[in-house]
Amino acid sequence: MTDPVMPEGKLDLTAASALHDQLQSVADHDVIVNLEKVTMIGALCLQVFIAAARSAKAANRSFQIINAPDTVLAQLKSMGFTPKSLAEGSV
Template identity: 45%
Template sequence: MSEPLVLQSKLDLPAAEPLASSLKERLDGDITVDAGPVANIGALCLQVLLSAATSLKAKGHKMSIINASDRLIEQMHQMGFTPESISEGKP
């Protein structure tokens, strides 16, 4: 089992490309994403996570999001998502 991918505290536009790169490197197996440090998430980074989860699902793997704070969950909810819906690759 690989180490969790620990996210940055601010997932804004400049964080999207590094996040996508980090996720691409792990698409050959299940991914655990540690969202504990996240204070703010933007729509593009949310889309990157959803895209990775969708790609993983198509390959027979899965993504798990752990340690999501209430603040992060609220921000996801405002964009129409939950950690579970993102993990499942459901737009």
């Protein structure tokens, strides 16, 4: 098992490429994403998480989202997601 991926701050357009790279670097393992230091999540980074979750599922690996702050939970909810549905790669 690898260490959790721990993005920080705003996960917006400018963060999407780095987030994708972080998730690609751990794609050969079960993935845990710790959102405790995230202040905002935008649609593009949400899509990065969905793609990573789907890739993990296709490879029979787990993908978990943990410690999302209330503000991030509210943003996910406004886009129709929960940490669980996001981790499942559901749309």
